Each structure stands twice: as C-alpha cells, then as structure tokens.
Amino acid sequence: MTSGWMLHYVDKEASAPARGVDETLLGFARMLRVAGVDVTPDRTMSMLQAVEALDVLRQDDVYWAGRLTLCSSPDDLPKYDAGFAAYFEGKEAVKRAGMAVEQPRPMHLPVGIDAPQGAEQEESDDDPIPGQATAQEVLRHKDFADLSEADRQALKRMFELLAPAAASRRSRRYRDSHTGITDPHRSIRAAMRTGGELTRLQWRDRRVRPRKLVIIGDVSGSMAPYSDALLRFAHAAVRRNPVSTEVFTLGTRLTRVTRELRLRNSDKALRAAGQAIPDWSGGTQLGEMLRAFLDRWGQRGTARRAIVVIFSDGWERGDPALLGEQMKRLHRLAHKVIWANPHKGHAGYEPLTAGIVAALPSIDEFVAGHSFDSYAKLARLIADA
Amino acid sequence: MSMKQYDDPQALADALDSTDYIADEGLATAAFLALRMGRPLFLEGDAGVGKTALAQALAQVLDAELIRLQCYEGIDASQALYDWDFARQMLHLRAAESVADADRAEIEQELYDRRFLIARPLLKALETSPSVLLIDELDRADDEFEAFLLEVLAESAVTIPELGTIKATTPPLTVITSNRTREVHDALKRRCLYHWVAHPSFDREVEIIRRRLPEVSESLSRQVAAAVGRLRAADLLKPPGVAEAIDWAQALHLLGVRELTPESAARSLGAVLKYREDAERVVANDLDKLLAG
Numbered sequence: 245m246t247s248g249w250m251l252h253y254v255d256k257e258a259s260a261p262a263r264g265v266d267e268t269l270l271g272f273a274r275m276l277r278v279a280g281v282d283v284t285p286d287r288t289m290s291m292l293q294a295v296e297a298l299d300v301l302r303q304d305d306v307y308w309a310g311r312l313t314l315c316s317s318p319d320d321l322p323k324y325d326a327g328f329a330a331y332f333e334g335k336e337a338v339k340r341a342g343m344a345v346e347q348p349r350p351m352h353l354p355v356g357i358d359a360p361q362g363a364e365q366e367e368s369d370d371d372p373i374p375g376q377a378t379a380q381e382v383l384r385h386k387d388f389a390d391l392s393e394a395d396r397q398a399l400k401r402m403f404e405l406l407a408p409a410a411a412s413r414r415s416r417r418y419r420d421s422h423t424g425i426t427d428p429h430r431s432i433r434a435a436m437r438t439g440g441e442l443t444r445l446q447w448r449d450r451r452v453r454p455r456k457l458v459i460i461g462d463v464s465g466s467m468a469p470y471s472d473a474l475l476r477f478a479h480a481a482v483r484r485n486p487v488s489t490e491v492f493t494l495g496t497r498l499t500r501v502t503r504e505l506r507l508r509n510s511d512k513a514l515r516a517a518g519q520a521i522p523d524w525s526g527g528t529q530l531g532e533m534l535r536a537f538l539d540r541w542g543q544r545g546t547a548r549r550a551i552v553v554i555f556s557d558g559w560e561r562g563d564p565a566l567l568g569e570q571m572k573r574l575h576r577l578a579h580k581v582i583w584a585n586p587h588k589g590h591a592g593y594e595p596l597t598a599g600i601v602a603a604l605p606s607i608d609e610f611v612a613g614h615s616f617d618s619y620a621k622l623a624r625l626i627a628d629a
Numbered sequence: 630m631s632m633k634q635y636d637d638p639q640a641l642a643d644a645l646d647s648t649d650y651i652a653d654e655g656l657a658t659a660a661f662l663a664l665r666m667g668r669p670l671f672l673e674g675d676a677g678v679g680k681t682a683l684a685q686a687l688a689q690v691l692d693a694e695l696i697r698l699q700c701y702e703g704i705d706a707s708q709a710l711y712d713w714d715f716a717r718q719m720l721h722l723r724a725a726e727s728v729a730d731a732d733r734a735e736i737e738q739e740l741y742d743r744r745f746l747i748a749r750p751l752l753k754a755l756e757t758s759p760s761v762l763l764i765d766e767l768d769r770a771d772d773e774f775e776a777f778l779l780e781v782l783a784e785s786a787v788t789i790p791e792l793g794t795i796k797a798t799t800p801p802l803t804v805i806t807s808n809r810t811r812e813v814h815d816a817l818k819r820r821c822l823y824h825w826v827a828h829p830s831f832d833r834e835v836e837i838i839r840r841r842l843p844e845v846s847e848s849l850s851r852q853v854a855a856a857v858g859r860l861r862a863a864d865l866l867k868p869p870g871v872a873e874a875i876d877w878a879q880a881l882h883l884l885g886v887r888e889l890t891p892e893s894a895a896r897s898l899g900a901v902l903k904y905r906e907d908a909e910r911v912v913a914n915d916l917d918k919l920l921a922g
Contacts, residue, residue: 286819290668294822297665298658299637308638308658312822316815318673321825416703417771429707432715436740439733440722453771487772543866545768545810573866 265300266292273314276327280520281320287313303332319500384617387589389469396472399616403476404510407484408623410457410551414450424449455551455579457481457489457626460537462556463521464495464528470586470613471524472514474555477619479505479513481626490546494533495523498540528559530599531566538573547577551629553622554583555613560599568602575606580629584613584622631799632759633691635661641690649840650679650686651833659824660687669782669803671818674826676808677870679837683826684763684804691802693759698750700770706777710787711752714745721745741791751781755797762801768810775817782820829871831858837871838878845882852889853878856919857901863914865907877901891916 269292277283294309307328315324383395383402391399420430430446459481461467461474478491482505493499504516518524538547552574560567575581583603587593589612595604604610609625612618635641641664642657652660660683663670672680688695698709718740725736746752754762767775781787785800805821807813829837834854838845853874861868869877880900886893894916902908911919 282815284819290666290822293666294662297662304654305638305658308655309662311655312659312662312824315825316818316823317812318809318825415771416701417705417773418703429712429715432719433713436715436718436722440719440726544808548810 265295269295269306269310272310272327272331275331276310276314276324279323279327281314281323281327282316283314306332384620385615387614388473388586389614399473400476400510402616403473403480403619406477406480406620406623408457408477408481408626409484410455410488410626411629412452413455413549415453417451417453418448419451421447421449423447454485454488455629456546456549457485458542458547458550458552458578459489459491460534460552460554460556461491461493462495462528462530462554463493463524464559465525466528466557466559467555467586468525470555473616473619474613475501475505475514475517476510477622479510479517482506482513483508490541491517492537492541493517493521494530494537495521495528496526497523498533498536499523500541527561528556529562530556530558530560530603531562531564531568531570534567534570534574538570538577542574542577547574549579550577551580551582551626552578553626554581555585556583557585557587558583558595558597558600558603560597560602564598564602567599568606571603571606575608580608581606582609582611582622582625582629583607584611584618586612586614588612589614589618632664632693632802634664637661644690645683645686648686648689650682651829651836651840652683652686653829653833655824656683656826659822663804663822664691664802666822667800669805669821671805671807671813671821671823672826673807673809673823675828675868675870677872678826678828679871680804680806680826681763681765684761684765684806687802687804688761691759691761693761693802694757695761695763696750696754696757696801697763697765699765700767700774702769702771704770704774708749709751709774709777710749710781711789712747712749713741714747718745743792746789746792752787752795754801754803755781755785755787755795757801758797758799760801762803764803764805766808767805767813768807772814775814779817779820782817828858828861828868831855834858834871834874838875841875842878842882845878846887849881849887849889850878852920853881856889856894859919860901860911863911863919865902865910866904867902867907869901873901873903889920891920894920 270288273283273288273291290313291310294313295306298305298309300306310328311321311324315321383398386395418427420427424447427446427448430448431442431444434444434446435442459478461471461478463471467474478501482489482491482502486506489502490500491502491505493501499521501517501520504520505513507513507516541547571581585595585600588595588610595601595610611622611625613622635644638654638657638661641661642652642654645652645657645660659670662668672683674680684697685695687693721740722736725739748756750762754760764778767778782803784796786794786796788794828834831854834857835850838850838854839847842850857869857874857877877897877900880897881889881893884893884897886897895912898908898911902911
C-alpha cells in the first residue's frame with residue numbers, strides 16, 4: 245500500500261479538517277461498535293498501542309493491529325473486514341451488503357415492551373382475589389397464538405418466574421466435603437498444623453454442576469406467534485444458568501443470542517436479541533441450519549452431553565433427508581434431544597410433515613409448546629433429563 | 630535474561646521460517662505484537678491448523694524454554710500452578726523432631742521453604758526466563774479455571790500464602806489455544822490479542838508439506854495440498870487440517886506412491902479423513918473429482 249493512504253478515507257463532511265491518527269482510529273472503533281463488534285474502551289486502547297508498535301503508514305499493519313485487538317470471535321471477522329473497507333477505503337456499498345448483520349426488521353412481536361407497568365397490576369399480583377387464580381389458570385392453557393396484549397403482559401411475569409434449570413451431572417472437579425473419598429492433600433496440610441500428627445482425615449467429593457442446556461428456536465414465519473414466548477423461556481433459562489446455557493435462533497440463518505439474553509431485564513434482553521436476529525419471519529431450512537449449528541458449535545462441544553431443546557413446527561422447506569441426517573448427528577452428541585412443537589398441543593395433531601417424520605427417530609421427547617402450561621411442563625422435563 | 634525482540638513482523642516471520650514454521654502476515658503480526666506489547670496471544674481455529682506448532686516455533690526462535698500446560702476438565706490450581714511436596718515436608722518434620730533442642734517455630738518456618746514447593750507449569754513459566762508458556766486447549770478446562778488464569782496473566786505473578794508473591798523478572802510469552810468447543814470468557818479474551826488461524830493457502834500448504842517432508846516429491850505435495858483444499862470445501866464433519874495433509878503425504882510416500890490416483894487415495898484415505906461418514910461420502914462422490922484439476 246502507498247504511504248499516506250489513511251488520508252484518503254472518506255469523511256462524511258468533506259470540508260472537515262484532516263483528523264489526527266488517534267482520532268481516525270477512534271472513529272473507526274466507534275463505527276465498528278455500531279456495526280456489532282463488541283469494542284470496549286480497553287480494546288480501543290490496545291489498538292492504539294498495537295498501531296504504535298507497527299507502521300501506521302502501512303494499511304496492512306493498521307488492518308492487523310485493529311483485527312488482533314478489537315475482534316474476539318470468528319463471527320466478528322466479516323464485520324471487521326466490511327467495516328475496515330468502508331471506513332478506510334470508502335467502499336460504502338460494502339458496509340451494507342457485506343456486513344454479517346443486516347438491518348434488523350422491526351420486531352413485530354407484540355411483547356409489550358413499552359407498555360407501562362401499571363401499579364394496579366403490581367397489586368393484583370399479590371392479592372389473592374378469587375377470580376385471579378382462575379384467570380391465571382385459563383391463561384396457562386391458552387394458545388400463544390390467541391393471546392391479547394394484556395395476556396402477554398401477565399404471562400411475562402410468569403415466564404420470569406419459570407427459571408428452567410437443567411439436571412445436574414457430576415463434574416470432574418472436587419470440592420471439600422464431609423463424605424466421599426479422603427483428600428490426602430488437605431489431610432496432610434491439617435497434620436502439618438499439629439506437628440505432623442494426623443488427627444483427622446479430610447474428605448473430598450465430586451462437585452455437581454448443571455448439565456449444559458442448548459435451546460434452538462425457530463423464528464421463521466410460521467413460528468411467529470410463538471417467538472416471543474420462546475425467547476422469554478430462553479431468557480429465563482439463561483438467567484438461571486448463564487454459563488451453561490446457550491441459545492440460538494434459526495430461520496434463514498443461524499444466530500447465537502446467548503450474549504443478548506444475558507441482560508437481566510427481560511424486555512431489554514428480548515429487544516437486544518430481536519435486533520441480533522436478522523431473519524425474523526423468513527423461511528426455514530431446518531436441516532441446513534442445524535448443520536450450521538453442528539458445524540460451528542455443536543460438534544465442537546456445545547451440544548456434547550448437553551440437553552438440546554428445539555422449538556419448531558418442523559415445517560421444512562429444504563431436504564428432509566438432510567434434516568434427518570443432522571438430527572442423527574445431534575442425537576449422537578447430545579445427552580437428550582427434546583423437540584417442542586406448538587402444533588402438538590392442538591387436538592388431532594399428527595406428526596406428518598416431512599421434516600418431523602425425518603426428525604422423529606432422533607428425538608427423545610416430543611412435546612407440545614403452545615401454551616404457558618406446556619412450557620412449564622417442558623421446564624420440568626429439562627430438570628429431570 | 631530478557632526476551633529477544635524483532636524489528637517488525639516480517640523479521641519475526643523470517644526467523645520463524647528458519648525453523649520451518651511458515652507464518653502468514655496475520656500470524657506473524659500477531660506474534661510480533663504479543664512480544665512487543667507483552668500480551669498473551671489467544672489463538673482460535675480448527676484443529677490441526679498449527680496453533681500449538683506456533684508456540685513451539687516461537688520458543689525456538691526466541692531461544693526460550695517452552696512450558697506447556699495441557700488443559701482438561703477439572704484442572705485446578707494444584708495441577709497448573711504449584712503444590713506443596715507433603716512427603717518431603719513430613720520427612721523434614723520427623724528429622725527435625727529427632728534433634729533434641731529443636732525450635733518449633735523455626736521448624737514450622739522451614740516447612741514452607743521454596744524447596745518444598747513443586748512448581749507446576751504456570752509457576753515454572755514465571756520462574757523461567759525467558760520462556761514461552763503454552764496454555765493448550767483452554768476450551769477444555771472449565772470456566773472457573775479461566776478466572777484463576779486471569780490473575781496469573783494480568784500480573785505475571787502468583788501469591789503463595791505461606792511464601793509470598795513470586796513475580797516473573799521477564800514475563801513469559803504466553804500462547805493460549807482454543808478449538809472453540811465452548812466460548813471462552815470475554816474477560817480473558819480482552820487481556821489477549823485475538824487471532825483466528827485459518828487453513829493455509831494452497832501455496833503455503835505446499836511449502837509446509839515440502840519443509841516437513843523433504844523426501845516427498847514436489848508434484849505429490851502439490852497434489853495432496855490441492856486434494857486437501859477440495860476436501861475442506863466438501864462439507865465434511867471434520868475437514869482435514871495441515872496436520873492431516875502432512876500425515877497423508879507421508880502415508881502416500883511410505884506406500885511408495887508417486888502420483889495421487891483414485892486407487893492410492895482410497896488406500897490411504899484414513900490418514901486424512903477421521904470419520905467413517907466422511908470417507909463414505911468422499912468415495913461416493915467419486916474420488917476422480919477430488920483429484921481432478
């Protein structure tokens with residue numbers, strides 16, 4: 245690259261005076277953050293240090309200095325490349341088309357995010373009004389597709405209390421304990437204190453850890469009435485076990501929304517997840533997407549010995565054979581595969597769509613997923629898995 | 630002894646080249662900055678792309694000792710950092726007791742002497758100068774272990790309650806690798822330079838094979854690199870890495886193969902593909918196509 249290349253970057257205000265190196269780089273970092281790369285102030289500082297250690301007049305050096313310090317996962321790399329091209333080479337078009345994240349569609353979900361939470365509602369939650377229980381009971385069994393705005397508000401609270409937790413497994417790590425096997429290290433350490441006399445044995449036992457839980461939600465058009473509930477369920481699960489829970493959505497592409505759902509406030513978390521998901525209400529290619537999940541995450545370890553919950557109606561537009569093959573692969577990796585289907589809750593449902601038929605042999609539990617009650621049952625199933 | 634420094638990434642790449650590790654621009658820049666900025670280098674990428682080999686090559690060019698910590702589920706401080714040699718402590722205690730006018734306090738003091746401390750890889754790396762510390766496959770360890778690493782990486786020091794703080798005179802060059810079986814915590818990544826190691830380009834791969842296996846002919850090396858490149862694009866459960874390409878070339882050479890043909894490929898496919906389904910798919914999709922071009 246020619247020297248002095250950096251002066252050629254495109255500035256929105258052409259008349260603005262040429263900015264210094266630091267300012268230019270800080271502007272670049274800001275722009276990347278907008279583009280969806282998790283650029284923190286300390287990462288930005290590292291970039292400045294890295295540029296200093298290299299040759300600021302070489303474009304490749306600046307490229308690498310930024311990439312090595314600002315990115316933190318392979319998902320960041322396409323965004324970085326597009327952002328770099330846009331900022332330093334003035335390829336505005338690339339900025340839109342090449343960016344891995346498309347403009348999010350406005351969230352069509354009637355989640356009632358902005359609805360004020362009335363004080364009356366707060367009270368009514370605590371008051372055991374006779375009618376209340378019945379109303380809640382009705383709500384529990386109501387199909388999500390038939391919910392009114394008020395119903396959704398009420399259900400929001402119930403979801404926050406759900407906290408689905410995966411069953412635990414015994415870890416390879418030990419913890420101090422009063423039962424189990426003797427711990428020679430601690431025993432001898434204790435003996436040291438009494439002049440080498442072993443007065444009391446110390447014990448250790450295997451630690452118990454929650455099993456990994458992977459939630460894969462279909463956000464295609466046919467699942468639209470259920471997307472809100474499914475994300476709320478996922479949020480509750482992430483809240484319960486932030487480290488061992490992973491959430492993905494799939495439609496026309498695979499999106500990991502775990503990070504977004506870690507926000508405490510459920511509305512904020514859902515809004516963040518909604519913005520991260522580029523393919524609301526598109527088509528589904530379940531087999532294709534499942535393969536993407538297994539290639540990028542599942543096989544590497546995310547699905548290994550995990551409880552995997554798939555929320556989908558099984559409407560497969562792609563090749564059902566591929567779906568069957570990928571489900572088999574998933575089944576081999578996972579501890580348990582649970583498929584929740586909203587239609588299963590409807591009377592007279594038969595699993596006849598090609599997608600479901602192909603997937604069924606590799607499913608451990610095939611359950612309904614249309615109402616709050618079915619989600620509560622699902623939460624128990626996960627806990628017992 | 631301080632760490633050897635290089636003027637620019639190219640100089641480091643040339644040095645690595647002399648140890649037969651062929652680094653592309655990104656990797657050379659990453660290693661250069663890690664050295665210059667004193668930051669750990671976090672390498673992610675598919676298995677077999679040469680992440681571990683980079684640490685080995687760096688140790689060689691920096692004239693530093695390579696200290697390796699292999700991570701696994703359940704690894705904890707006593708396996709990674711240090712442990713007390715209880716048996717020796719006990720013997721010392723017994724020996725001291727047999728001396729008539731032993732001073733109790735003094736004996737106790739002696740018990741926690743440095744000589745009774747067993748240095749595990751992390752402590753050893755801090756005490757060895759210069760050294761390259763390889764924390765291999767961090768994604769296999771559990772997340773508690775990451776939190777514990779943060780302290781060591783940030784301070785280049787460890788505090789041993791009975792002994793005090795041990796600080797490295799020259800912090801080791803730390804290389805952390807991950808196969809991405811789970812996501813490593815952001816707090817750790819933020820302290821590191823992050824580099825995604827991709828599969829090498831065709832030319833680089835040919836060169837790597839030639840360097841590692843000079844006895845294999847140029848034409849066979851090129852055929853293997855081309856076929857491996859196509860296999861990576863062929864939608865397999867486990868796309869072959871550089872390590873598999875080298876294995877394959879070596880296997881073919883040992884079988885006395887001079888030219889990669891469908892027959893010879895079929896005979897040696899086990900060296901490059903590690904899943905039955907993958908081998909079946911490739912054979913079903915016609916080996917000729919794999920080798921053509």
